[in-house]
Amino acid sequence: MLDKFKKISLGNWILIGMILGFIVGLILNFWVKDPFIKDIVLIDNVFYIGGTVFIKLMKMLVVPLVFCSIVVGVASISDIRKIGKIGGTTILIYLLTTALAITIALLIAGIIKPGEGLNMAGLAQANLTTAQSMADTVINIIPDNPINSLASGDMLPVIIFGVLIGIILAKLREETKTVNKLFEEGNTIMMEMTSIVMKFAPIGVFCLMAKTFAGLGFEGLMPLLKYIGCVLLGLAIQAFIVYPSIMVILTRLNPIKFFKRFISVMFFAFSSSTSNATIPLNMEKLSEMGVSRDVSSFTIPLGATINMDGTAIMQGCAVMFAAQAYGIDLGTSALITVVFTAVMASVGTAGVPSVGLITLNMVFNSVGLPVDAIGIIMGIDHLLDMFRTAVNVTGDAICTLIVSFRSKALDLDVFNGKKEIKKEEIDYFGN
Template sequence: MKKKLGLTSKIFIGILLGAILGLILKGMPDSTFKNTILLNGILKVMGSGFITAIKMLVVPLVFVSLVCGSSSMGDVKKLGRIGIKTLCFYLITTAVAITLALGIGKLINPGIGLDMSSLITQKPTIGESKSLVDIVLGMIPANPIQSLASGEMLQIIVFSLLLGIAISMVGKKAEPIKNLFESANEICMKMVSIIMLLAPYGVFALITNTFATTGFDAIFSLLKYMFAVSLTLVLQAFVVYASMVKLSTGLKLKPFFKKFASVAAVTFSTASSNAALPLTIESMEEIGVDNSVASFTLPLGATINMDGTAIMQGVACIFISQLYGIDLGINALLTIILTATLASVGTAGVPGVGMITLSMVLTSVGLPLEGIGLIMGVDRLLDMARTTVNVMGDCACTLVVSNSEGEFNKDMYYGKDCNNLNKLSESELNKDMHQDEDCNNLNELVD
């Protein structure tokens, strides 16, 4: 029986065929068939249609998934200090990740040398005249319905989070609304899956158009983009997380990374935080984290901690802005940091959602969404790496929080044989219990 090709394989085939056709068209003289029928006809419908389909899902997906993500945090109230520490850790590391990504992007300049400004379908608008105060005030929606209709992303995020938290606080009476949003979230995920079935054809058209216009220059820029994302992921994992664990706990890092290796094998192969969650919880408990902490911080992290995804979004914003010759000022960079950090709450762990949340971040600063077509070609490889970083952040947070709460066993962390000690203690306890029973029986006999 023939094995069916997966979506990733189809996308790679689309990239390869698109690059080949694009280079062929690049070498062909201008004609009605090339320019009107192919580039501005069939390929434009396929490519632009795919981008428009992604745009269609952005607002409903963000709204519904954020409400679901924030409404599931009812345990934060119950767990008190643990909840606050966990949320602070996740939000801070996500903000650090996106800031680091923007810095590395500016340093490497992956989009410099490839001019795609001629491919912009509409003029981007970036509100550089707004002050930081205006940006913060602009996050509060005066009319949430209008914000949803006009696609004001920061306002949608704030309203979604507030609604989700309110549902969580109301509790049992809000269960019908919560169930409604969870059902809507499932529907949105299914819509994403349907749209992603068109990805190979959309990517084929977009890549063909890119190579027909730019030739081999696109390959070099893509390699620089991949290097920038990979470098930032490595820095986040082995500098940011390692430093936070070391400074907060004083523990040696080798046992942590050694144990995480088994989790990384699953996250890298599946590109899914949720798929690795059972193994992640088990692994953290095996190195001394109490279940009461791990069972809260890790599922919450799988929902709201998306540092690797934020890194991709940061580098992609720099990459796309440079491709189209658009300068991002300080206000635009701050908007990207705010949007990507807040958008990490509730981001679903399914294929294709990373690209849709990227389109949300791009929309927040008015960057052209057409650049996504170029990035999608290499996204699957980077997705596996950034998912691994996401889960490493969850584990680092769990270790830091459990240690600060005194719910951590250092002997287990360093691999000392506590099992034999526990078994010995249990056998001694059973022996004492038997002795007590014998004494009781003897006393009853004497009586």
């Protein structure tokens, strides 16, 4: 019996925690009338402490995790100097598609309004960033004191400081091996700490869900369903409208031919929920489409590191969900800050399951939103993580195809099915 429990994945445990928290919250809301047991013992102590401790553990991770990840991520792309034009084009397309993804998510959630009706304004104290002009928003990105920004969790200056350090480490690679190694080891430590903290996620999610629905009842269910709908709609638009459109505009190739041959990779990404594990299959399938391995061996691993369009869509919907749930009106400058932060966060998001929830803290903090809402949506994130991973790897492949075409490294006869590439001509990754 114990072995069966050990085989249940963390994502499924979080889902179980969400469902149990929802049920317990409803029971407290409708059937438990004793205020001492309901309010004092459970809601104000057990559930409050359990949920708050978990949220604080996640907030504890954000600054060091993001800072180390961004430094390591930027420093690791020093090969751009060798690949030249290909590297610049690749990064430009990756950042463009991520910006489009987060913008689409904000628009969808702004129209559907998934957070309305949740009425959580009295359940947490927001610390909304003061509205400021576009000029001030840009100026304040540059840190006056980077150490102070790190200590206070002011994420935009932290990101910029991390990017600058990463660029310098990439430029001075031979002279800064020790410092580079330090950040790599720091990143490894923070990823391991993230894994440890996430083991407590089922308990934290249970407490947060029970506390929330003990006060809201069934009326809190519809906003969650609308949030799921927003994310899935955004992912579908990104995968089947944005990507094909960019592909047609930049290459004039038929996207239907691409999807027919790439669908197996999307299913694998969906089932594994990790971009990194999909790298070998992604490269192999692109080789079968006529993409040069010289291009894909650079663009696909890079995409698994910095191209997180699906994650950006989730973060955009989550920001609007939280703002609407807490009755916070995000201004134009705040939304632009969200777009910029989410794009930069994609550089520091590792291609492993659910790590986007940790960097979501960073996006929330950039505009002062309460992070309590993350615990509410965390229970359903495992399912959404599967869909957004499929979108992430599709974006990597589409970008690779475009870069390969524009650098004349794509065999058009192979892509169009006029010629089959021989199996022995494919340099299988890892063999």
